[in-house]
Amino acid sequence: MIAVMGATGQVGRQIVESLLAQGRPVRAIGRNPKALAELAEAGAEIAAGDAGDAGFLAEAFRGADVVHTLQPYNPASSDFRGEQARLGEAIVTAVQKSGVRRVVVLSSLGADLPEGTGFIAASLHAQEQRLGRLTGVDLLLLRPTLFLESILAGLPFVEAMGVNADAVDPDVPVPMIATKDVAAAAVDALLSDEWHGVEVRELLGARDYTYSEATRILGAAIGRPDLQYVRLPDEDMIGALMEAGFSPDTAALHVEMGRALSNGIIVRPGGRTPANTTPTRFEDVVSELLPTPSEAS
Ligand SMILES: NC(=O)c1ccc[n+]([C@@H]2O[C@H](COP(=O)([O-])OP(=O)(O)OC[C@H]3O[C@@H](n4cnc5c(N)ncnc54)[C@H](OP(=O)(O)O)[C@@H]3O)[C@@H](O)[C@H]2O)c1
Known part of the structure; x- marks a missing residue:
C-alpha cells in the first residue's frame, strides 16, 4: 500500500493517478471527502481529515509500505510559521505512531537554507529538520524548484491589470518545473527500494x-x-x-x-x-x- 498526502492537490492527484494506472494499491489522503470521491471511483482507498490531527494521519499512514507527505499551505494564515509547525509536528508524530518506515517528502529547492527564503525556510526547511529527528525511518527529500503552474496563478492579475507582476527580478534566470515532472519523480521514488537513510533529490525542470x-x-x-x-x-x-x-x-x-x-x-x-x-x-x-x-x- 502506498499512502499519498495532498491527493487532491496539483502534485498529489497526479501521483495517485499514475500509481492507479500502474495497478498499485493507493490510499489517497486529503481534507475534502467530495474531492476525494473521484479518486475512490478510480480505485483508491480514501482517508479524509485534517493534516493537523496526528491521530487521523497515523491511521491514514498505518500499514503503508511508503508514504508521500507534504506541508499543506494556507496563504490566508495570519501565523504561517505557527501553522506550519503544527502541521509538521502532526506529520512527524503520525509517521512514528503508524510504524511507517519509508517517507517521500515533497520539499523545495533551497530547503537546505535556514533563513532568507520566505516560505521555503518558514515551511520546508523547518519540516526537513523535524523529519530528520525520526530514527529508523528512510527519508527521500524531493526538492523541486518553482512550479511552472505558479506563473499561471498570476492570470487573474494579468486580466485585471494588463501586465504580469511579481516580486522577482525580470532578467534573472530561474529554474522552473512542471508539476507533472514533480509527480513523476515522486512516483519513481515511491516505487523504488534503492534509497536509504536520508537522501536528497533536487529537481530543476527542463x-x-x-x-x-x-x-x-x-x-x-x-x-x-x-x-x-x-x-x-x-x-x-x-x-x-x-x-x-x-x-x-x-x-x-x-x-x-x-x-x-x-x-x-x-x-x-x-x-x-x-x-x-x-x-x-x-x-x-x-x-x-x-x-x-x-x-x-
Ligand atoms: N508552488 C511551488 O512553486 C512549489 C515549489 C516547490 C515546493 N512546493 C511545495 O509543494 C507543496 C504544495 O503542493 P501542491 O501544489 O500539489 O499542493 P496543492 O495543490 O495546494 O494541494 C494541497 C493538498 O493538501 C490538502 N490540504 C490542504 N490543507 C490541508 C489540511 N489542513 N489537512 C489535510 N489536507 C490538506 C488539499 O486538500 P483540499 O483539496 O481539500 O484543500 C490538497 O489535497 C507545498 O508544501 C509547497 O511548499 C511548491
Missing part, C-alpha cells in the same frame, strides 16, 4: 526561464503577445497579494522568496545536470492547461 521570458510565453498563449512583466516594489506586491487573499504574514514571505530568487540565493550547488533536469517545458504546460486564443474568444 530549463531556466526569466520572468520576462515566461511572461512572453504566457502572453503568446493567451493572445497577448505584447504582455509585459513588471517587478513590483515590495510594498505594492504585498498590497496586491493581500487583495488576492494573502495575510500580511504570507505576503511578506512571498516577497522575501522573490528577493531570494532575484539574488540567486536559491541555487543547486552543483548546477544543472541530466539527473536533475526533467522533460516538460513551460510551452507544454500552457498548451495543456490554457485554451488556445481562438478557443478562448
Whole structure:
C-alpha cells in the first residue's frame, strides 16, 4: 500500500493517478471527502481529515509500505510559521505512531537554507529538520524548484491589470518545473527500494526561464503577445497579494522568496545536470492547461 498526502492537490492527484494506472494499491489522503470521491471511483482507498490531527494521519499512514507527505499551505494564515509547525509536528508524530518506515517528502529547492527564503525556510526547511529527528525511518527529500503552474496563478492579475507582476527580478534566470515532472519523480521514488537513510533529490525542470521570458510565453498563449512583466516594489506586491487573499504574514514571505530568487540565493550547488533536469517545458504546460486564443474568444 502506498499512502499519498495532498491527493487532491496539483502534485498529489497526479501521483495517485499514475500509481492507479500502474495497478498499485493507493490510499489517497486529503481534507475534502467530495474531492476525494473521484479518486475512490478510480480505485483508491480514501482517508479524509485534517493534516493537523496526528491521530487521523497515523491511521491514514498505518500499514503503508511508503508514504508521500507534504506541508499543506494556507496563504490566508495570519501565523504561517505557527501553522506550519503544527502541521509538521502532526506529520512527524503520525509517521512514528503508524510504524511507517519509508517517507517521500515533497520539499523545495533551497530547503537546505535556514533563513532568507520566505516560505521555503518558514515551511520546508523547518519540516526537513523535524523529519530528520525520526530514527529508523528512510527519508527521500524531493526538492523541486518553482512550479511552472505558479506563473499561471498570476492570470487573474494579468486580466485585471494588463501586465504580469511579481516580486522577482525580470532578467534573472530561474529554474522552473512542471508539476507533472514533480509527480513523476515522486512516483519513481515511491516505487523504488534503492534509497536509504536520508537522501536528497533536487529537481530543476527542463530549463531556466526569466520572468520576462515566461511572461512572453504566457502572453503568446493567451493572445497577448505584447504582455509585459513588471517587478513590483515590495510594498505594492504585498498590497496586491493581500487583495488576492494573502495575510500580511504570507505576503511578506512571498516577497522575501522573490528577493531570494532575484539574488540567486536559491541555487543547486552543483548546477544543472541530466539527473536533475526533467522533460516538460513551460510551452507544454500552457498548451495543456490554457485554451488556445481562438478557443478562448
Ligand atoms: N508552488 C511551488 O512553486 C512549489 C515549489 C516547490 C515546493 N512546493 C511545495 O509543494 C507543496 C504544495 O503542493 P501542491 O501544489 O500539489 O499542493 P496543492 O495543490 O495546494 O494541494 C494541497 C493538498 O493538501 C490538502 N490540504 C490542504 N490543507 C490541508 C489540511 N489542513 N489537512 C489535510 N489536507 C490538506 C488539499 O486538500 P483540499 O483539496 O481539500 O484543500 C490538497 O489535497 C507545498 O508544501 C509547497 O511548499 C511548491
